[in-house]
Amino acid sequence: MPVPLSQIWTVASYVVKQKLRRRKRYPLVLMLEPLFRCNLSCAGCGKIQYPGHILRRQLTAEQCFNAVEECGAPIVSIPGGEPLMHPEMPAIVRGLIERRKYIYLCTNALLLKEKIEKGDYTPSKYLSFSVHMDGPKDEHDFAVCREGTFEQAVEAIRLAVKKGFRVTTNTTLFEGADPDKVRGFFDEMMDLDVEGMMLSPGYSYDKAPDQSGFLGRQRTQELFSRILTQPKKRWRFNHSPLFLRFLQGEIEYHCSPWGNPTYNIFGWQKPCYLLQEGYAESFQQLMESTDWDRYGHTKNEKCRDCMVHSGYEATAVDDTFSGPAGLWRTVKSTFSL
Numbered sequence: 282m283p284v285p286l287s288q289i290w291t292v293a294s295y296v297v298k299q300k301l302r303r304r305k306r307y308p309l310v311l312m313l314e315p316l317f318r319c320n321l322s323c324a325g326c327g328k329i330q331y332p333g334h335i336l337r338r339q340l341t342a343e344q345c346f347n348a349v350e351e352c353g354a355p356i357v358s359i360p361g362g363e364p365l366m367h368p369e370m371p372a373i374v375r376g377l378i379e380r381r382k383y384i385y386l387c388t389n390a391l392l393l394k395e396k397i398e399k400g401d402y403t404p405s406k407y408l409s410f411s412v413h414m415d416g417p418k419d420e421h422d423f424a425v426c427r428e429g430t431f432e433q434a435v436e437a438i439r440l441a442v443k444k445g446f447r448v449t450t451n452t453t454l455f456e457g458a459d460p461d462k463v464r465g466f467f468d469e470m471m472d473l474d475v476e477g478m479m480l481s482p483g484y485s486y487d488k489a490p491d492q493s494g495f496l497g498r499q500r501t502q503e504l505f506s507r508i509l510t511q512p513k514k515r516w517r518f519n520h521s522p523l524f525l526r527f528l529q530g531e532i533e534y535h536c537s538p539w540g541n542p543t544y545n546i547f548g549w550q551k552p553c554y555l556l557q558e559g560y561a562e563s564f565q566q567l568m569e570s571t572d573w574d575r576y577g578h579t580k581n582e583k584c585r586d587c588m589v590h591s592g593y594e595a596t597a598v599d600d601t602f603s604g605p606a607g608l609w610r611t612v613k614s615t616f617s618l
Contacts, residue, residue: 284476284519285406288356288383295355296602306539306568308354309595312554314545315340315373319363321389323425338546342369346376348544351564358385358411358541360554365392371401378407385411387451391430393437397444404445409476412438414450416458417466424455438473449519451479456496460507467516477519480505480528481590498578498586502530520590522614523597528588532610536577536584540595542567552576554591556583 292309299307316339317331340348349357357377364370365388377384390412396402415424418431441448450470454463470478482501496504505528518525526532538553548560549567553576561567578584584592601611 283517287406291355291383292598293602296598300602306537306573308352308542308564309540309598310356310358310591311349311352311354312541312543312591313340313345313348313357313359314361314543314554315345315359315364315367315370316362316546318366319361319389320366320391321363321425321427321430335546339367339369340544340546342373342376345373346380348564349377349380349382352542352544354542356383356385358387360387363389363392365396371396374402374408378405382407384408385449387411387413389413389425389430390434390437394433394440397437397440397446402446404447406447409447409449410441411449411451411479412475414452414466414470416452416454417462417469420458420462424453435473438475442474448473448475449477449479450475451481453481453483454496454504455483456500458504460504463508464513467513471515471517475517477517479519479590480525482528482588496586498588501528501586501588505529521594521597521601521611522617523600523611524590524594526614527593527597534593534596534600535579536587536592537595537599538576538592539568539571539573540599541591555587555589 296309316336318336318339359370359373361367364386367373370386374384374386384407386408388410390410393410393412402408412434413425414431414434415421421431421434422428438448438450452463452466467478482496482505505525509525509529523532527534536553538556541554542564543550543554544564548562549564550557551559551561551567551571552573556576561570575581576584578587600607602608
């Protein structure tokens with residue numbers, strides 16, 4: 282159950298158009314964050330530490346549509362918080378499908394079975410449920426600070442796949458992850474027939490209650506190199522193969538924070554999903570008023586250890602379409618994974 286060819290074509294043609302227009306900075310994925318509240322309290326999360334009056338706020342469907350139109354990115358990722366708690370989320374998803382946007386609805390899946398059985402969502406090539414699975418059962422339940430969540434998520438994934446929904450997994454790895462167990466976890470996810478797996482090292486949110494589990498840059502490269510060396514052919518990843526090489530330290534990239542701009546209840550977040558250094562009132566203002574040269578692992582202490590896909594996936598995709606050399610690197614990397 283691979284990524285639809287229509288999505289691949291949409292993204293490829295979009296990036297080529299940006300290259301032909303000689304645009305150095307362009308959005309690839311809009312991080313649309315309609316709320317911060319959640320039904321879990323994960324120790325490594327920096328999004329749920331806001332006071333109650335902030336957690337009660339949420340974007341309207343119209344605000345979401347306006348942000349999507351303003352940004353123009355072909356893909357919309359909807360994180361949170363827990364998006365399935367938003368009362369207008371079914372309407373938001375329908376509206377984005379009507380606009381032919383490819384949606385990754387990020388969820389811990391605790392509400393997913395209920396929402397599917399109620400008929401809130403209909404299978405579409407434009408909609409993927411991106412289920413947060415932080416490794417094998419014990420590691421996942423420990424990471425989200427609640428027992429039983431892994432089994433609930435697996436049950437919801439099975440139902441969603443059976444009903445014809447696109448399903449991916451999104452795994453954030455922290456200090457202490459066992460490479461052998463993670464490889465076994467990949468087999469479990471493939472047995473569930475998910476479309477692909479997304480991977481990321483945990484980013485050090487300042488507000489996260491537990492600061493001990495975040496990975497440094499060298500440790501990230503060591504961990505992912507051990508996990509991804511001699512990958513099984515049955516493993517499917519929902520990433521650019523160049524990004525996976527970057528995680529292993531085989532390619533050096535610089536962050537493209539503008540590639541995954543974030544819009545939430547405060548506005549357009551500067552400079553990215555992971556850092557909060559002010560907000561812009563419009564997407565144009567975000568692009569024009571942000572001092573992008575201040576950010577990146579060689580320029581900013583806060584960015585030093587970050588290797589997260591929301592910063593580097595866009596760089597990898599841009600590299601693919603940088604010319605014949607980029608395409609050749611991508612082809613070679615595809616067949617080596």
